[in-house]
Amino acid sequence: MTFESDLIETLMAPPPPEALAMMRLSLFDWAACARAAVDEPVAQITRAMVLDEAGAPQAALFGGGRAPARAAALVNGATSHALDYDDTHFAHIGHPSVAVCPAAMAVGQSVGAQGAAILHAALIGAEASVRVGVWLGRGHYQIGFHQTATAGCFGATLAAARLLGCDAGQTAHALGLATTRASGLKVQFGTMGKPYNAGIAAANGVESALLARAGMTSRPDALSCDLGFGATHHGAAVTVPDGWLFPQVSHKFHSCCHGLHAMLEALGELRSTLHPDHVARVEIDTHSRWLTVCNQAAPQTGLGAKFSYRLTAALCLAGRSTAAVATFSDAACTDPALVALRDRVVVLGDDDLTETAARVRVVLQDGTVRTAFHDLAAPLDPGHRAAKLRAKAAALLGDALADKLWQAVQSDDFGQLIG
Amino acid sequence: MTFESDLIETLMAPPPPEALAMMRLSLFDWAACARAAVDEPVAQITRAMVLDEAGAPQAALFGGGRAPARAAALVNGATSHALDYDDTHFAHIGHPSVAVCPAAMAVGQSVGAQGAAILHAALIGAEASVRVGVWLGRGHYQIGFHQTATAGCFGATLAAARLLGCDAGQTAHALGLATTRASGLKVQFGTMGKPYNAGIAAANGVESALLARAGMTSRPDALSCDLGFGATHHGAAVTVPDGWLFPQVSHKFHSCCHGLHAMLEALGELRSTLHPDHVARVEIDTHSRWLTVCNQAAPQTGLGAKFSYRLTAALCLAGRSTAAVATFSDAACTDPALVALRDRVVVLGDDDLTETAARVRVVLQDGTVRTAFHDLAAPLDPGHRAAKLRAKAAALLGDALADKLWQAVQSDDFGQLIG
Numbered sequence: 001m002t003f004e005s006d007l008i009e010t011l012m013a014p015p016p017p018e019a020l021a022m023m024r025l026s027l028f029d030w031a032a033c034a035r036a037a038v039d040e041p042v043a044q045i046t047r048a049m050v051l052d053e054a055g056a057p058q059a060a061l062f063g064g065g066r067a068p069a070r071a072a073a074l075v076n077g078a079t080s081h082a083l084d085y086d087d088t089h090f091a092h093i094g095h096p097s098v099a100v101c102p103a104a105m106a107v108g109q110s111v112g113a114q115g116a117a118i119l120h121a122a123l124i125g126a127e128a129s130v131r132v133g134v135w136l137g138r139g140h141y142q143i144g145f146h147q148t149a150t151a152g153c154f155g156a157t158l159a160a161a162r163l164l165g166c167d168a169g170q171t172a173h174a175l176g177l178a179t180t181r182a183s184g185l186k187v188q189f190g191t192m193g194k195p196y197n198a199g200i201a202a203a204n205g206v207e208s209a210l211l212a213r214a215g216m217t218s219r220p221d222a223l224s225c226d227l228g229f230g231a232t233h234h235g236a237a238v239t240v241p242d243g244w245l246f247p248q249v250s251h252k253f254h255s256c257c258h259g260l261h262a263m264l265e266a267l268g269e270l271r272s273t274l275h276p277d278h279v280a281r282v283e284i285d286t287h288s289r290w291l292t293v294c295n296q297a298a299p300q301t302g303l304g305a306k307f308s309y310r311l312t313a314a315l316c317l318a319g320r321s322t323a324a325v326a327t328f329s330d331a332a333c334t335d336p337a338l339v340a341l342r343d344r345v346v347v348l349g350d351d352d353l354t355e356t357a358a359r360v361r362v363v364l365q366d367g368t369v370r371t372a373f374h375d376l377a378a379p380l381d382p383g384h385r386a387a388k389l390r391a392k393a394a395a396l397l398g399d400a401l402a403d404k405l406w407q408a409v410q411s412d413d414f415g416q417l418i419g
Numbered sequence: 420m421t422f423e424s425d426l427i428e429t430l431m432a433p434p435p436p437e438a439l440a441m442m443r444l445s446l447f448d449w450a451a452c453a454r455a456a457v458d459e460p461v462a463q464i465t466r467a468m469v470l471d472e473a474g475a476p477q478a479a480l481f482g483g484g485r486a487p488a489r490a491a492a493l494v495n496g497a498t499s500h501a502l503d504y505d506d507t508h509f510a511h512i513g514h515p516s517v518a519v520c521p522a523a524m525a526v527g528q529s530v531g532a533q534g535a536a537i538l539h540a541a542l543i544g545a546e547a548s549v550r551v552g553v554w555l556g557r558g559h560y561q562i563g564f565h566q567t568a569t570a571g572c573f574g575a576t577l578a579a580a581r582l583l584g585c586d587a588g589q590t591a592h593a594l595g596l597a598t599t600r601a602s603g604l605k606v607q608f609g610t611m612g613k614p615y616n617a618g619i620a621a622a623n624g625v626e627s628a629l630l631a632r633a634g635m636t637s638r639p640d641a642l643s644c645d646l647g648f649g650a651t652h653h654g655a656a657v658t659v660p661d662g663w664l665f666p667q668v669s670h671k672f673h674s675c676c677h678g679l680h681a682m683l684e685a686l687g688e689l690r691s692t693l694h695p696d697h698v699a700r701v702e703i704d705t706h707s708r709w710l711t712v713c714n715q716a717a718p719q720t721g722l723g724a725k726f727s728y729r730l731t732a733a734l735c736l737a738g739r740s741t742a743a744v745a746t747f748s749d750a751a752c753t754d755p756a757l758v759a760l761r762d763r764v765v766v767l768g769d770d771d772l773t774e775t776a777a778r779v780r781v782v783l784q785d786g787t788v789r790t791a792f793h794d795l796a797a798p799l800d801p802g803h804r805a806a807k808l809r810a811k812a813a814a815l816l817g818d819a820l821a822d823k824l825w826q827a828v829q830s831d832d833f834g835q836l837i838g
Contacts, residue, residue, distance in 0.1 A: 041635075045633045045635050046630070046635075048633060049629055049630060052487075053474040053475055053477075053489070054475040055473055055474035055487070056471070056472055056474075058472075068471075068472035068474070071472070143650070143651055144646030145651060176607075177612060180565075180568070180602060180603050180604045180616055180619065181602055181619060182602060183599060183600055185598055185646070185648065186646060187638050187644060187647050188595075188599050188637060188638065191595070191638055192635045192636045193596060193599050193635075196596065196599065200599065210468055211465070211615070214467060216460075216461065216464050216611045216615065217611045218610050218611065218612040219606050219607065222607070222612075225606060226606075227562070227563030227605060228604065228606050232562055232563040232604060233651075
């Protein structure tokens with residue numbers, strides 16, 4: 001029994017309904033993030049390249065036009081990760097949907113698959129990418145590999161192989177081909193190379209599956225064998241827990257660094273009952289690890305604002321939508337009212353908190369103290385999660401388009417997601 | 420000064436004429452190897468995939484048809500390495516032409532470049548792949564990476580970037596994108612994944628250059644920086660010698676394991692003056708390293724024959740063309756005359772020889788002893804090399820097509836090489 005054969009067998013089991021339901025939410029969120037990014041440079045550049053290639057219109061591109069499945073997967077992967085606003089799986093360690101959904105959608109469209117089949121394939125791919133990510137381990141990420149792309153490629157491959165109707169042997173060869181195709185480095189962070197990595201993973205998965213289905217051979221154990229992908233890529237061959245791991249996925253509800261999200265959730269609980277003019281002081285407790293990541297005291301750019309507890313807290317208290325990308329603007333950094341609020345925020349390290357938790361204390365001018373606590377690791381009621389994702393999509397795209405995407409995803413009409 | 424900026428500066432210097440002349444020979448040999456492989460499964464499968472995508476006819480495919488440059492690079496890379504008969508650079512460690520020439524030819528055709536520009540770009544790419552291969556070092560190869568693909572991707576990128584007219588900044592970003600795109604594992608050896616690796620490198624190079632020219636950004640120092648390609652891929656950052664390294668490239672003149680070539684060259688010097696029926700015994704001295712690689716005593720398949728001193732010596736003495744792929748057949752392994760000759764061959768390890776040398780002693784039935792010695796590392800007169808490459812091409816393709824390719828390559832009419 002190799003890791004690969006065990007993986008494939010695990011994924012053949014009927015998935016639990018809650019896993020499929022979570023995949024449906026992730027597909028919706030993935031499409032909303034991509035739709036909001038179609039004018040980003042990385043989206044325009046990749047789209048222009050494949051439209052210039054003028055291939056068969058097998059699958060739709062975010063931003064318009066159609067292309068062969070391999071090409072569509074590249075464009076849609078890069079586009080959907082351009083805002084860095086898509087889902088995260090902390091065990092994976094990475095963003096499962098941006099690698100897997102583009103592959104499942106492109107191949108699904110190219111073969112005319114039903115929505116239910118696309119959803120099931122996407123879930124299998126997402127679960128596979130999480131399991132491969134866990135198996136590779138933290139060392140793989142720490143040394144410099146971008147798990148979203150590397151582990152993601154194997155998920156994209158299995159999603160594509162399923163929709164192409166690959167048999168067991170072809171599926172094993174597809175995984176083997178993916179070992180020699182998968183790539184992606186973290187040093188791309190801060191450049192267009194980061195979202196490109198998601199497109200690479202998706203396109204490589206489609207290509208590996210297409211070639212294996214056509215008879216190309218590889219080593220079926222090339223992930224786990226001596227000198228294989230794990231061995232060459234600093235994998236630790238970590239034992240993967242039983243059960244479906246994908247449902248532990250996290251969704252971003254704020255368009256900023258994930259380290260700020262627990263604070264924003266806690267502050268959000270208090271906001272509706274506070275007037276910003278009445279706030280004398282805000283104290284934020286967070287794990288000290290985050291103080292080196294996202295604690296810019298006085299950011300001067302929109303990008304800097306995404307890494308600032310103080311300014312982000314001010315935006316929240318002032319009633320700005322932290323779900324909207326445009327909220328994190330250069331102008332916000334110099335807005336006098338926001339700067340005045342920002343200067344009343346104090347950030348404190350507290351290592352009794354986990355890395356996913358934050359505590360806020362708001363002291364009002366009348367001396368009243370309001371407190372709240374949030375832990376991102378706490379379970380989120382599915383209905384509440386859905387409502388938050390719909391609100392996020394509305395902030396990104398407007399109510400009408402967000403509703404249209406929501407209806408499409410509820411009715412398995414996934415073709416509507418892209419355009 | 421980073422490794423990358425030093426590399427780019429080195430390649431900007433006018434190349435020495437002997438380097439361009441060697442590249443011309445390699446282009447000829449590359450095309451001959453690819454033309455002979457168009458019916459191999461890996462060639463058919465990759466070609467069918469990109470023809471199904473039906474993209475713009477930017478560049479020609481070996482085996483017929485045209486495709487966008489990225490797709491043509493993939494097909495022509497895999498096709499040209501399918502027979503494993505293309506050039507080798509022992510410092511690289513790999514096969515430079517199968518990664519670089521497909522990229523240079525595909526982009527050259529897509530932009531309508533002159534032959535001289537394609538030749539120069541191919542040389543720059545090949546030199547770059549050798550230099551990156553040396554810089555990565557033997558450990559990169561030993562741990563399991565296929566330098567032909569990994570180092571080759573950077574060569575393909577620089578060849579493509581030059582033909583696309585990338586400026587210095589775009590070229591640096593292209594190299595940066597290539598670091599997150601490059602891949603290829605040795606565990607694919609013995610499967611179609613090995614020639615696929617060459618296609619991957621070529622296609623990745625074209626894509627990286629196309630995207631960088633369109634404005635995609637990356638880290639210009641992503642090869643050599645902390646957590647970069649070298650650090651993540653077990654690179655040793657070996658100091659690369661000055662001067663052009665590509666001209667030390669080796670060409671294969673026999674369609675079998677490179678470990679047999681010195682023996683075949685030595686035996687070839689004697690063959691014309693010997694009748695096989697008069698041979699009583701043949702003794703072969705070779706470095707003992709090869710005894711575990713290519714010393715199958717009584718192979719039963721054509722593939723096994725390619726790894727057999729004894730049968731290959733018998734083929735040579737019997738006057739069969741060891742340049743022709745078809746010579747290494749299952750039937751040859753059971754041919755009574757060849758088996759009788761094979762059984763008169765003795766193979767001996769001699770570690771006083773280098774790994775590139777072999778000595779043969781032929782004892783005739785009248786007691787006469789004939790000896791010969793060959794070292795593959797000895798310089799080969801350019802005219803002699805050209806004559807041997809033309810004979811190889813003729814053995815693969817017939818005289819007429821070999822002559823046509825030779826004329827094409829002499830007149831810079833490289834479009835004729837592919838079809």
